[in-house]
Amino acid sequence: MQTDKQGLSLNGASPEAATLFTDALDDFNRYAGDPIAKVDAAIEASPDFAMAHLFKAHMFATATEPAATKAAADILSTVAKLTLDDRETSHAKAAAHVVEGNWTKAALQLDRHSMEWPHDIAALQTGHLIDFFRANARDLRDRISRALPQWPEDMHGRSFLLGMHAFGLEEAGDYEAAEASGREAIAQEPADCWAHHAVAHVMEMQGRAEDGIGWMIAREPHWADVGNFFQVHNWWHRALFHLDLEQNAEALKLYDDHVWGEPSNIAVDLVDASALLWRFSLQGIDTGDRWIAIADAWKEHADGRLYPFNDLHAAMAYLGADRMHDVDELLADYRANATDISEVGRWWIACGEQLIEGFAAFQKGDYVSAVEMLHPARYIVNSYGGSHAQRDVIDWTLTEAALRGNMKGVAEAMANERLTQKPLSPVNRSFFTRAQLLG
Numbered sequence: 001m002q003t004d005k006q007g008l009s010l011n012g013a014s015p016e017a018a019t020l021f022t023d024a025l026d027d028f029n030r031y032a033g034d035p036i037a038k039v040d041a042a043i044e045a046s047p048d049f050a051m052a053h054l055f056k057a058h059m060f061a062t063a064t065e066p067a068a069t070k071a072a073a074d075i076l077s078t079v080a081k082l083t084l085d086d087r088e089t090s091h092a093k094a095a096a097h098v099v100e101g102n103w104t105k106a107a108l109q110l111d112r113h114s115m116e117w118p119h120d121i122a123a124l125q126t127g128h129l130i131d132f133f134r135a136n137a138r139d140l141r142d143r144i145s146r147a148l149p150q151w152p153e154d155m156h157g158r159s160f161l162l163g164m165h166a167f168g169l170e171e172a173g174d175y176e177a178a179e180a181s182g183r184e185a186i187a188q189e190p191a192d193c194w195a196h197h198a199v200a201h202v203m204e205m206q207g208r209a210e211d212g213i214g215w216m217i218a219r220e221p222h223w224a225d226v227g228n229f230f231q232v233h234n235w236w237h238r239a240l241f242h243l244d245l246e247q248n249a250e251a252l253k254l255y256d257d258h259v260w261g262e263p264s265n266i267a268v269d270l271v272d273a274s275a276l277l278w279r280f281s282l283q284g285i286d287t288g289d290r291w292i293a294i295a296d297a298w299k300e301h302a303d304g305r306l307y308p309f310n311d312l313h314a315a316m317a318y319l320g321a322d323r324m325h326d327v328d329e330l331l332a333d334y335r336a337n338a339t340d341i342s343e344v345g346r347w348w349i350a351c352g353e354q355l356i357e358g359f360a361a362f363q364k365g366d367y368v369s370a371v372e373m374l375h376p377a378r379y380i381v382n383s384y385g386g387s388h389a390q391r392d393v394i395d396w397t398l399t400e401a402a403l404r405g406n407m408k409g410v411a412e413a414m415a416n417e418r419l420t421q422k423p424l425s426p427v428n429r430s431f432f433t434r435a436q437l438l439g
């Protein structure tokens with residue numbers, strides 16, 4: 001019987017397939033290399049290797065892209081014809097929940113899974129990604145908190161758990177512990193770009209923009225390699241630090257050279273591009289015709305069905321490119337598709353439509369309506385929508401709408417809220433100064 005590097009059985013795997021699978025899993029842990037190619041090779045070597053199929057299904061299901069989700073569903077149809085043990089059956093149930101748009105059911109399935117098999121790093125990392133996409137700060141922290149004590153210091157992959165724990169601690173607001181865990185992870189595995197990014201999040205949330213820029217520059221060789229899947233997001237973080245210091249030219253150059261230096265068709269990269277360009281627009285930075293390419297790229301992914309947070313960023317691109325017809329089409333798709341049958345449908349009904357309409361109102365100059373819609377809709381924490389840093393584009397837009405709409409009370413309140421978290425931020429101080437000048 002073949003086993004993985006943590007000692008779990010790999011049923012149906014030849015020695016060659018097992019090696020390919022564990023190498024693919026290492027790539028996935030580092031967000032680097034080509035885990036899909038390696039797992040495909042493992043399946044070719046051992047067609048009945050269930051965990052290889054299931055691991056590939058997880059990667060596709062958590063890509064938040066319509067074509068990838070369909071591919072995950074097709075893989076699960078293949079898996080249904082195989083003989084599965086209890087661990088494999090549990091993986092299949094979790095992947096099926098994501099495909100069906102029920103992210104929390106998948107997370108709960110993997111919660112219980114990791115209580116039974118705490119050394120299953122594929123389950124831990126997949127669960128961690130699911131927690132991220134559903135914005136559940138508690139499980140981002142506690143999923144790893146439950147498993148980490150059961151990992152011996154010398155067990156392969158333990159450093160990756162430290163990196164995941166760092167991000168969960170940060171999203172839960174425990175910044176000191178998060179930074180310590182992230183730095184420990186990197187000391188053990190310098191190529192862990194997720195741990196690096198967790199420390200960057202700490203610095204972002206604490207308003208340590210100068211520290212953040214230094215952190216990114218010092219470690220750039222470890223996270224900016226061409227084969228690093230997460231490099232665009234880390235460039236995005238560096239650009240945010242510059243933007244927070246009102247170093248707008250530097251931030252725009254990072255966008256041109258790196259965030260969109262190599263035009264991407266990957267949804268997570270498009271989220272970063274849209275979010276950064278939208279912030280530029282809020283700051284009055286001329287973005288020229290940059291919106292056009294992003295809006296074109298979103299057409300493949302924004303389907304009004306799969307993942308509302310992606311669709312919000314698609315709407316930003318459509319609005320920036322002055323393509324209101326695409327926004328209207330996206331809203332029409334959601335209104336046709338959204339039901340309370342799936343969790344994603346409930347996300348849309350609760351606040352997805354309101355967020356897009358709020359951003360559209362802002363773009364049209366109807367700032368009072370933008371405030372009325374964005375204020376309640378911003379409370380999507382523990383529902384969906386990535387990280388605190390990513391969701392800040394909503395609060396930033398809300399604050400700017402209050403300022404432009406001469407809504408002094410709202411503008412002062414939002415500026416005070418932001419300054420409480422990041423009192424030294426030049427952007428936040430500017431919000432407060434402008435609010436004080438309102439009539």
